[in-house]
Amino acid sequence: MRHDGRDYNELRKVTIEKDVLKHPEGSVLISFGDTKVFCAATLEDRVPPFLRGLGTGWVTAEYSMLPRATNTRNRRESAKGKLTGRTMEIQRLIGRSLRSVVDLEKLGERSIIVDCDVIQADGGTRTASITGAFVALSLAIEKLIESGELTENPIKEHLAAVSVGVLPTKEVVLDLDYVEDSAAAVDMNLVMTESGEFVEIQGTGEESTFTAAELNQLLQVGDLGIKELIARQQEVLAPQSAGVEVGEDSVILIATGNKGKAKEFEAIFKEKGLAVKTLLDFPDVPEVEETGKTFTENALLKAETISKKFNCLVLADDSGLMVDALNGQPGVYSARYAGKLKSDAANNAKLMHELTDIPQSERTAKFHCTLAVAAPGKESLVVEGEVKGEILAIPRGDNGFGYDPLFLVPSLNKTMAELSGSEKNKISHRAQAIKALDNAWDEWYKGV
Numbered sequence: 006m007r008h009d010g011r012d013y014n015e016l017r018k019v020t021i022e023k024d025v026l027k028h029p030e031g032s033v034l035i036s037f038g039d040t041k042v043f044c045a046a047t048l049e050d051r052v053p054p055f056l057r058g059l060g061t062g063w064v065t066a067e068y069s070m071l072p073r074a075t076n077t078r079n080r081r082e083s084a085k086g087k088l089t090g091r092t093m094e095i096q097r098l099i100g101r102s103l104r105s106v107v108d109l110e111k112l113g114e115r116s117i118i119v120d121c122d123v124i125q126a127d128g129g130t131r132t133a134s135i136t137g138a139f140v141a142l143s144l145a146i147e148k149l150i151e152s153g154e155l156t157e158n159p160i161k162e163h164l165a166a167v168s169v170g171v172l173p174t175k176e177v178v179l180d181l182d183y184v185e186d187s188a189a190a191v192d193m194n195l196v197m198t199e200s201g202e203f204v205e206i207q208g209t210g211e212e213s214t215f216t217a218a219e220l221n222q223l224l225q226v227g228d229l230g231i232k233e234l235i236a237r238q239q240e241v242l243a244p245q246s247a248g249v250e251v252g253e254d255s256v257i258l259i260a261t262g263n264k265g266k267a268k269e270f271e272a273i274f275k276e277k278g279l280a281v282k283t284l285l286d287f288p289d290v291p292e293v294e295e296t297g298k299t300f301t302e303n304a305l306l307k308a309e310t311i312s313k314k315f316n317c318l319v320l321a322d323d324s325g326l327m328v329d330a331l332n333g334q335p336g337v338y339s340a341r342y343a344g345k346l347k348s349d350a351a352n353n354a355k356l357m358h359e360l361t362d363i364p365q366s367e368r369t370a371k372f373h374c375t376l377a378v379a380a381p382g383k384e385s386l387v388v389e390g391e392v393k394g395e396i397l398a399i400p401r402g403d404n405g406f407g408y409d410p411l412f413l414v415p416s417l418n419k420t421m422a423e424l425s426g427s428e429k430n431k432i433s434h435r436a437q438a439i440k441a442l443d444n445a446w447d448e449w450y451k452g453v
């Protein structure tokens with residue numbers, strides 16, 4: 006019986022949280038019970054001098070512990086002015102382990118440095134560091150693949166590490182905490198790959214010896230632990246599933262966080278027998294920054310980023326109002342016209358203000374909509390639609406969203422916000438773009 010009630014072959018509670026830090030290309034907070042380690046992977050476009058010009062990359066690691074990660078305070082190594090032997094040994098182990106599963110030639114002439122910082126130590130900090138460092142490294146490499154800097158993944162297979170040991174009771178146990186570790190008769194760290202091969206075995210009898218039979222048991226228990234840890238890593242690294250598969254005909258994922266658009270798309274696609282999911286269904290997915298200068302650039306950016314994330318077919322809409330008297334403004338900046346907050350009311354107020362002295366005959370404008378469809382491994386499709394109108398001095402109507410209350414459709418003598426949802430969806434820029442999408446779809450979809 007173990008002091009914390011675990012079975013002999015049971016890991017502590019393992020959690021791996023990813024993308025926990027803002028700056029590093031890959032970051033995780035990994036916990037094995039009360040042992041907690043931040044692992045941060047940094048990409049650098051250069052390699053150490055001994056590798057320069059050889060076309061091969063480098064992966065290395067640093068390890069450290071916060072002063073109060075332990076029961077009593079340890080002086081910072083930076084204050085001591087030198088690294089302890091233990092720190093050196095552990096960071097070399099982490100680096101060696103990571104390099105064993107990375108094809109350094111495929112990585113190209115760049116380095117990845119993984120910093121493992123223990124914030125709380127309760128046994129097994131080096132094994133938690135290696136297991137977390139592998140995930141941070143994978144996340145950083147994912148970035149290189151997403152940005153197109155790498156086309157092939159240099160990671161050969163998963164890697165994890167765990168501790169095993171023999172308790173004074175002769176029991177062989179998995180994943181020792183500090184209490185068990187400090188009393189153990191045999192103490193062993195195993196670093197292993199997904200294919201079940203060893204990268205490193207560090208095993209020592211602590212004032213005791215162990216038999217070949219015990220060694221075998223230790224390796225077997227460790228192997229199971231490693232398999233569980235790798236399964237956990239795979240869960241964390243798997244692309245998020247939107248519940249939508251490429252080619253699944255009944256659901257379409259739309260990369261928008263705009264409720265007004267979502268409602269219109271739902272109505273339009275319902276008629277076609279398609280259900281709609283939007284980013285409103287995935288509040289954890291960060292907003293895609295619209296850094297493009299054109300509707301097309303932004304629509305592609307949104308569709309392709311989200312398609313890569315979910316690994317499925319995605320539609321995105323970039324739209325806006327173009328006012329002739331304002332030389333086509335606010336255009337691609339329509340959502341942020343009155344500032345970052347993206348408030349419809351503030352945008353409309355600003356538009357009214359900008360047009361104060363412009364006579365009605367010169368207040369012509371159009372709504373523009375660009376739609377982009379992206380699917381994994383396929384060139385994206387782009388279509389667009391527009392509708393002409395005039396900007397009123399005073400808003401009218403409660404339907405729709407955005408600039409609808411100020412946008413008069415002259416042929417109907419109603420603003421977009423005075424039309425019903427279904428009336429707007431017959432004539433709007435979005436409706437026109439969807440017609441264009443209908444026309445181009447079959448030809449494009451053949452290749453999905």
Ligand SMILES: O=c1nc[nH]c2c1ncn2[C@H]1C[C@H](O)[C@@H](COP(=O)(O)OP(=O)(O)OP(=O)(O)O)O1
Pocket residue numbers: 260261262263266295322323324325326339340341372405406407408409421433435
């Ligand atoms: O039918 C429309 N009726 C009124 N206003 C409209 C419409 N369609 C676009 N607009 C205006 C308002 C919106 O704030 C901006 C779109 O900016 P845009 O970046 O495409 O959308 P967004 O940031 O609100 O949502 P998202 O990027 O998540 O799709 O243009």
Ligand SMILES: [Mg+2]
Pocket residue numbers: 295340
């Ligand atoms: Mg936007």
